[in-house]
Amino acid sequence: MHTFRHTPRHLVALVLTSALLLTAGACSQEAEPEPEASTQTVDDTITVQGTADEAPTLTYEKPYPYSEPTTEVIWKGEGTPVEADQPILLQVYAEDGDTGEVVRDDHVSVPAAYMVTEEEIGGQLYEALVGQNTGSRVRLVSHKDKQTLITVVDIVSVTAAGxxxxxxxxxxxxxxxxxxxxxxxxxxxxxxxxxxxxxxxxxxxxxxxxxxxxxxxxxxxxxxxxxxxxxxxxxxxxxxxxxxxxxxxxxxxxxxxxxxxxxxxxxxxxxxxxxxxxxxxxxxxxxxxxxxxxxxxxxxxxxx
CATH class of the missing domain: 3.10.50.40 (Chitinase A; domain 3)
Incomplete structure (x- = not known):
């Protein structure tokens, strides 16, 4: 399978080099069955629409009136809970809350692999993910370097769920x-x-x-x-x-x-x-x- 022709004893992971932005949020897709219908949630300021097989559509006032970091579960998956210090796949979609510009969209490629540690994914995302089931979609709002980020993260299982x-x-x-x-x-x-x-x-x-x-x-x-x-x-x-x-x-x-x-x-x-x-x-x-x-x-x- 994944044996590389030129490095038979070593797996060479292709690491996504786009900025993590994980302290702001993330978006992913899961190997388990996902909700088929369009799903949305409203927290009075942000509406998230779409299924796990597509980039979400975000509706909010621009510039977004940021006051504090927030986290919301869009839907809860049916997979196993995320554990600290274990690998996970995250598919991240993020927008600049001031302009609506797409900052990152993993839906055009594939989820990226991370270890579930605060050092690797940031404190806000770490707190949001640990204990959450794989297959879940989470929305985060954060502020970093004078930029408000609105991020949707899909949590993808690291084991086949068929x-x-x-x-x-x-x-x-x-x-x-x-x-x-x-x-x-x-x-x-x-x-x-x-x-x-x-x-x-x-x-x-x-x-x-x-x-x-x-x-x-x-x-x-x-x-x-x-x-x-x-x-x-x-x-x-x-x-x-x-x-x-x-x-x-x-x-x-x-x-x-x-x-x-x-x-x-x-x-x-x-x-x-x-x-x-x-x-x-x-x-x-x-x-x-x-x-x-x-x-x-x-x-x-x-x-x-």
């Missing part, structure tokens, strides 16, 4: 630890398959991954012959990673698999050497069958 499927017999088995971290067990005395094998451990219900789209993934991978982990985004201080499908960032077996997969899905992918690192002379995994568990957390529209 419908669970029954595991196939004779294939690697997956068990789960804290926060959904997978462990892969290779079946004993079983010959590695010579063809690509994919099964959906969970099936999402959201948009499908398109070629040339950015995708946000959780990745855990082991070598078939040893069962040893050679790549993972799970563990202390680690976050989901972002790649672009179909641009030679991934091994061929993963590129083939991800296109068409609905967001919210979790896949078990067995990749034979010819679709893995087999073409890379001298690569330590060149002759290895690779086994991946991949959570597809978010996807952008296809890029030209």
């Amino acid at each position: 419908e669970a499927r029954e595991a196939e017999e004779g294939q690697p088995q997956v068990t789960y630890g804290d926060h959904g971290a997978p462990t892969i067990t290779i079946p004993k005395d079983t010959t590695a398959p010579t063809e690509l094998h994919v099964q959906q451990l969970r099936t999402g219900r959201r948009k499908q991954v398109q070629a040339n789209a950015q995708v946000v993934l959780q990745v855990h991978a082991v070598a078939w012959s040893t069962g040893e982990v050679f790549e993972t985004t799970w563990g202390d201080g680690k976050k989901p990673t972002t790649v672009t499908v179909g641009t030679d960032e991934l091994i061929e077996g993963l590129d083939q698999t991800l296109v068409g997969v609905p967001v919210g899905s979790q896949l078990l992918i067995v990749v034979p050497p010819v679709l893995g690192f087999g073409a890379m002379e001298g690569n330590e995994l060149a002759e290895e069958t690779l086994v991946y568990v991949i959570d597809v957390l978010a996807a952008s529209d296809a890029r030209e």
Whole structure:
């Protein structure tokens, strides 16, 4: 899956470099089912409209009559509560409260990964998120550097939230630890398959991954012959990673698999050497069958 052709032992996350503005607020989208109808809330000064699959529409007096920081839950999600010191995906939409100018819009790309700490996301957002369910949308108003910011944050799950499927017999088995971290067990005395094998451990219900789209993934991978982990985004201080499908960032077996997969899905992918690192002379995994568990957390529209 997310094995990069040029760095097989390391995941290289594509970090969004736009200003965080997280002390002012944020907007995200979740891998769980979201409200389908347009949702709005009114606190007498700001109206927020739209679903989690689109940038919100904000209505308020300009310049906004700021008096103090405020936080409001637009809707409450049905996912697991956000925990301190754990990774989270946030999709942020922010406007300058004086002019209405869009300052940040993650809906044109994908959510960004953060650790839930005050140092990384700021005190106001930290207080707003801890204990809030994934899938929730939160609106914040703050003032920083003489600028009032009105921000909407969607909290996106860092685990696939699709419908669970029954595991196939004779294939690697997956068990789960804290926060959904997978462990892969290779079946004993079983010959590695010579063809690509994919099964959906969970099936999402959201948009499908398109070629040339950015995708946000959780990745855990082991070598078939040893069962040893050679790549993972799970563990202390680690976050989901972002790649672009179909641009030679991934091994061929993963590129083939991800296109068409609905967001919210979790896949078990067995990749034979010819679709893995087999073409890379001298690569330590060149002759290895690779086994991946991949959570597809978010996807952008296809890029030209």
